[in-house]
Amino acid sequence: MLKIENLSVKINDNTILNDFNIDIKQGEIHGIMGQNGTGKSTICNTIIGKPAYEVVSGSIVFDSKDLLKLDITERARAGIYLINQMPLEVPGVTNAEMLRIAISERTGEVVNLFEFNKRLEEVCDMLKIPRDFIHRGINEGMSGGERKKNELLHLWMLEPKFIILDELDSGLDLDSIKIVVESIKDYQKKYNASVLVITHDPKLLKLLNVKFVHILKQGKVIETGDLSLASKLEKEGYKGYE
Amino acid sequence: MNKLIINNKDNVLDINEDSLITIFNTDIKSLDLNIFDNVKVFINDFRIINKSSTNININIKDNSNLIYNHSFINENKYNLNVNTNYKGNNSEITFNIHGINEKGISNINFDGILNNNINNTLLENIKLINIKEGTGVVIPNILVSNNEVVANHKATIGFISKEELNYLMSKGISKKEAEYLILTGFLINVFEDKKLITNIKELINWRG
Numbered sequence: 001m002l003k004i005e006n007l008s009v010k011i012n013d014n015t016i017l018n019d020f021n022i023d024i025k026q027g028e029i030h031g032i033m034g035q036n037g038t039g040k041s042t043i044c045n046t047i048i049g050k051p052a053y054e055v056v057s058g059s060i061v062f063d064s065k066d067l068l069k070l071d072i073t074e075r076a077r078a079g080i081y082l083i084n085q086m087p088l089e090v091p092g093v094t095n096a097e098m099l100r101i102a103i104s105e106r107t108g109e110v111v112n113l114f115e116f117n118k119r120l121e122e123v124c125d126m127l128k129i130p131r132d133f134i135h136r137g138i139n140e141g142m143s144g145g146e147r148k149k150n151e152l153l154h155l156w157m158l159e160p161k162f163i164i165l166d167e168l169d170s171g172l173d174l175d176s177i178k179i180v181v182e183s184i185k186d187y188q189k190k191y192n193a194s195v196l197v198i199t200h201d202p203k204l205l206k207l208l209n210v211k212f213v214h215i216l217k218q219g220k221v222i223e224t225g226d227l228s229l230a231s232k233l234e235k236e237g238y239k240g241y242e
Numbered sequence: 243m244n245k246l247i248i249n250n251k252d253n254v255l256d257i258n259e260d261s262l263i264t265i266f267n268t269d270i271k272s273l274d275l276n277i278f279d280n281v282k283v284f285i286n287d288f289r290i291i292n293k294s295s296t297n298i299n300i301n302i303k304d305n306s307n308l309i310y311n312h313s314f315i316n317e318n319k320y321n322l323n324v325n326t327n328y329k330g331n332n333s334e335i336t337f338n339i340h341g342i343n344e345k346g347i348s349n350i351n352f353d354g355i356l357n358n359n360i361n362n363t364l365l366e367n368i369k370l371i372n373i374k375e376g377t378g379v380v381i382p383n384i385l386v387s388n389n390e391v392v393a394n395h396k397a398t399i400g401f402i403s404k405e406e407l408n409y410l411m412s413k414g415i416s417k418k419e420a421e422y423l424i425l426t427g428f429l430i431n432v433f434e435d436k437k438l439i440t441n442i443k444e445l446i447n448w449r450g
């Protein structure tokens with residue numbers, strides 16, 4: 001589903017990713033771990049197509065499409081969805097407005113407002129967030145944890161097939177982690193979606209039952225394994241990778 | 243609470259009770275506000291401006307509070323002059339201004355005089371976004387002649403936020419619609435009045 005080969009990426013003339021490779025099949029859940037500043041968020045932003053991330057070499061193929069030829073909007077419409085480390089606020093633009101436009105533009109059809117509102121309410125209930133989130137400004141005045149849940153509201157409404165989670169667990173309390181993890185698992189099953197999880201916590205990888213764990217160092221995957229690799233990191237930290 | 247809608251070019255208002263004043267897309271030349279003691283005044287002012295000069299003069303007495311929320315789209319030339327005069331003590335004036343400069347120039351001049359009285363506050367939050375060929379200039383001129391007052395002036399002039407644009411596009415929204423959403427959000431975001439917000443959205447939508 002998503003195949004990245006020999007990818008090198010620069011930001012402001014600094015090489016951040018250096019010969020990065022990953023191959024994620026449909027329905028697979030992969031995790032990436034690595035120390036601060038090794039380029040994890042850079043991978044996320046490069047996949048979704050943020051212009052500041054300059055691809056110097058390599059390829060990203062998604063569903064047999066050359067992603068590097070598509071802009072951010074087109075990649076999102078192709079089914080790629082990122083939940084950021086710290087989701088942005090967009091003042092004055094409500095969740096409902098944004099989602100309605102996103103759906104109607106993608107499908108080319110006018111959204112049935114009755115169905116749409118009903119669905120929004122169902123998702124709010126499922127995520128245990130107040131229904132008034134629907135008409136609140138996107139992430140506006142929301143806490144870190146609320147923002148993550150708000151992004152899940154978008155996820156369930158937009159129905160992408162490839163999800164990238166950049167430090168999903170940051171800002172979430174213990175109860176919220178449970179709700180969010182269950183929600184991601186449900187989503188993954190329902191849509192047979194692929195998931196790329198980035199985290200500093202091996203426990204999250206276990207909770208999500210990740211199949212492959214990759215360790216990133218200086219913009220490159222230096223080891224790939226299964227969940228036992230996460231357990232090893234949990235015990236020993238990054239000592240063995242200095 | 244007293245509710246007023248302003249439809250005239252020149253206005254002199256004596257305000258001695260709590261009031262909510264709305265200006266919705268009316269060309270205002272002058273607005274003289276005489277705010278007496280112990281009142282709270284809210285002004286919501288939204289306008290699409292072609293060529294306009296607006297002079298706002300505020301006289302405020304003791305223990306009163308004015309919140310002036312204003313947003314606008316400037317299509318050609320806009321001069322906004324604001325004069326604040328504190329005639330007593332313990333009063334607060336807040337200006338929240340969000341403006342979009344589409345063409346031409348916006349000049350925003352503030353003359354705030356906080357002299358011998360005590361415990362008065364003047365807060366100005368001004369944000370301007372330039373799109374197409376528009377530009378904006380903000381000139382604060384705040385005179386403070388004693389230190390028992392608070393004066394705070396924040397002004398930013400910039401462009402549509404790239405971060406916000408990328409974020410909305412990453413939900414599958416086209417650049418054009420994303421810009422439209424961001425700018426509309428910016429204009430309504432100084433107001434809380436639901437009806438006014440709906441009216442603004444309709445007006446902008448109709449304008450295209």
Ligand SMILES: Nc1ncnc2c1ncn2[C@@H]1O[C@H](COP(=O)(O)OP(=O)(O)OP(=O)(O)O)[C@@H](O)[C@H]1O
Binds near residue numbers: 037
């Ligand atoms: N916009 C930018 N401009 C300049 N340098 C940047 C920019 N974004 C990232 N970098 C640099 O790229 C490197 C990798 O950053 P990235 O955010 O990908 O790290 P990370 O692995 O996600 O770290 P963390 O675990 O702290 O989230 C860092 O050294 C960072 O300073």
Ligand SMILES: [Mg+2]
Binds near residue numbers: 042
């Ligand atoms: Mg990061």
